[in-house]
Amino acid sequence: METLYAVTVGVLTACSVFLILRGRSFPIVIGITMLSYAVNLFLFSSGRLAIDQLPLIGHSETYTDPLPQALVLTAIVIGFAMTAYSIILAVRVRGEIGSDEVNEPDHSDSEGSR
């Protein structure tokens, strides 16, 4: 199970890094969002994997580590704020400049025009 979990986190990271390296703002925002999922999963796993051990007192014999959960919970909400901020920034840039490319339009690294 641990292998499966680690592979999943690795794939999520790889895909999001690929998206972040794109030249347009929308894929980058998607990449950032997915990267935040990967990071959350990673942080969450620092409490190790445990099945049916909800951190509710009286619910079971042993409990999983509640601290990473509390940290990740706020991280999810902050991650949402970040996603929102970056996507609105992207919209604003599109409105102001008329393009969603992150580089100068005539830059050699830029992707095709819209």
Added chain:
Amino acid sequence: MNLAAIVLLPFFGALLPLMLRHKTRIWITSSAALVTLASLTLLLLSAPETLGGGIPTLMVPWLPDLGLHFAMRLDGLSLLFAGLILGIGILIVIYAHYYLSSRDDSPRFFAYLLLFMGSMLGIVTADNLILMWLFWELTSISSFLLIGYWFQQSNARRGARMALAVTGGGGLALLAGILLIGNIAGSYQLDAVFAAADQIREHEFYLPALLLVLLGAFTKSAQFPFQFWLPHAMAAPTPVSAYLHSATMVKAGIFLMARLFPVLGGTPEWFIIVTLTGLATLLFGAYFALLKTDLKGLLAFSTISHLGLITMLLGLGSRGALLAAIFHILNHATFKAGLFMIAGIIDHETGSRDMRKLSGLRKAMPFTMVLAVITSAAMAGLPLFNGFLSKEMFFTESYQQDLFGGLSWLVPVLATLGGMLSVAYSIRFVHDVFFQEPAKDLPKEPHEPPLMMRAPVIVLASLCILVGVAPMLMVSGLLEPALAAVSGAAGQIDIAIWHGFNIPLLMSAFAIAGGIAIYIGRDELFTFNRQFDHHDAKEIFASVVKRTTTLSDALMLRIETGSLQRYIAALLVISLVFVIPELVKIKALTGDRPQLPVDFISMIGAVALILAAFGTAIFHRQRLTSLMMLSVVGLLVSLVFIRFSAADLAMTQLVVEVVSILLMILALFFMPQRIPRASSGRRVARDVLLAGFVGGIVGTLNYALLTRPANTISDFFLANSVPGGGGTNVVNVILVDFRGFDTLGEITVLAIAAAGIHKLLNNLRPFMPSSDVDGRPWHSTTHPLLVQVVAQTILSLALMVSVYIFLRGHNLPGGGFIAGLVTAAAMILQYMANGVDWVKNRFDYNYQTLTSVGVMIAFFTGIGSWVFNHNYLTSAFTYVEWPIVGKFELATAILFDLGVYLTVIGATLMILANFGQMTTRHRPRQEGH
């Protein structure tokens, strides 16, 4: 405290002339003089203790962890230098009053001068190496301001810049050297460094430390080959030159070598480097001083030469040589300050400093001539003047050393040659200017300057004679403690005018005779010198600067290409470079922790998650598809959470997922729907490779982490959740109680992000297509009836659920974050289903207010615990019987959670509702609407 006041007075006093800007000039000068006098008085009050053999110190910890303290000491060396700085300083202030014209901005001048004075005092009294370095750099900056005082002149600006570049660069080397020394000694306090002297000299880093410190000293003291900045610093007003190049700035390097002599000196390396540099500088300076036609130029090169002499003495390092060095520091300061002032007087009263034009001034300025003769005689080292004594000692030392084996005889010969040149240029200074036929075509009719302008020179010239005639009476009390500080051993000193007929006296005689001979034959020398093509240091310096900037520009263009992707890629590569070696060090990838078995459902989930992630990346050019794939990823992540016993996380993730996908669909309306052209194959290959590496590393790290036993601090939370926080849902108790302060920070961040978005949306003119990407117009039915009905039905249900989740949060999965998100999602559904106008009519709340109220509630709940004398955010709870509901826990933490709840609703709606209104007439247009 007295010591601190001596140094800090000039710094604060620098404000006085500026505040008196509107008064007459005499007020301004007096204020600067008063500050200097006050500092000098304090110094004199502390002096008896030092002269009696004690060392007054002051110690105020500043940054103890870095070893930096505001530590001061006043040993003999400090006292000698501080006396020079303040004593000559006061003369300079008086002189400058008459020198500066009414057009000059004298408040600024005196402010700079006092700043410089304070920095110099700081160097000489600092008891901590880093503190000393700090003042060292302050002198570089304040001397930059002083040299560039006439900033309207380009040569003043250039000279100032050059001085700053050279001395500032040397200062950085000095810092590195000091850090090395401090590391070896284990402290930056001088006493500790002195105590560790042997350790430092035997350390393998001794040579680098020595070289770095000497680099700092040589640049500051204009030693060969760094002497080139000093002549260009002559663009400064003459009082500044007189101050910087006699008693202060250039003596700082000498001071540094004397100060660190007990630590760094006495080794063969020290001897060879310092002695030879000093000797080379002595000869170089003396030769070029003779060739100069500008009075100040002559004095500048003569200063270089005399600094070389002192450096050489410090290099020789015997007790007699150290005494001679200290004595010559004092003597040089007195006669050179006087000579600079005379040059300034001549310039001031005749309008020229060119020795080819000036001549025969003895008739017009007889008094000045007498002063010039006295000070020049001291510079030449004629008997009965102070320069004679220290020069005689210098000859003695150069004769007595046998450090170069069979070639040791060269040193006294070259020293005598330096002495000859010194005599020759001293004669030139007096003879060319004051004798021969009176000059005709001077810019001004020459006449004597006002008495008070001469007064400082009279004081200095008298000192030259008094010290020269009665050295023991005048200065032995001052020199003894200074020598004790440099040599590390106290003892009597003996300076006599007459030693009988011996070799040094013969050398002096040779020097005087040879000097006269050189002066007489100077025309041949000038002709000889004209054969050489002398490069101006200014041009060489400028071309070096230009080449350096061109090089760094080219380098910058290569690194800073403007491609953001390249920056991110570079960042990732660098992090890989740092992480991979660490991973290689791990012995076994798999740890000891027993692993969970893989079950079928988890397998399916993982495969689906992986496929969805790949889909998101692969279809990124069809944006809607990519977004749908992303939402699958998000939903599956929430399933992962629930699978591994994290119910709160799963709920949060689920609602956040809904809200953020909604937001992104909305944003997609304003963005291009597709990317028509793919990136080049090379770029895709590069990115895939890089992404694969990063993903592989993260996965490996995660695996290594997962298979190792956890060492958690959560047992405390689990044990105290019910007795201390009154709730069984430990995650929620951590959020609102144990780590409530973190949560307060997080909701604040959320509120700030929302406010930022609100601002971004103001006056935004988004790109609004009237049809989709294939040219099909949007559907005319904006709000389908079915959706409207369902949404309205769901609203009350959702609100009830959110209240329920909120209330039970302390004991079961739920809480403010989740409840807030559920409410927000339900509200957004109303906006979508019924339109903005419909919602505005029924629910016209200001979300900004809601958000701030939420943060305030959370904040003041925390403060509430102060009323009961508890720490911030301490919670209290009790159990109450509610009708119907039954036994229910009531905790102050729920009030805090209420704040979280309101903030989350407010922030989410502020983001989404405002963004959704972009297409309607309610779109934010102006500030505050």
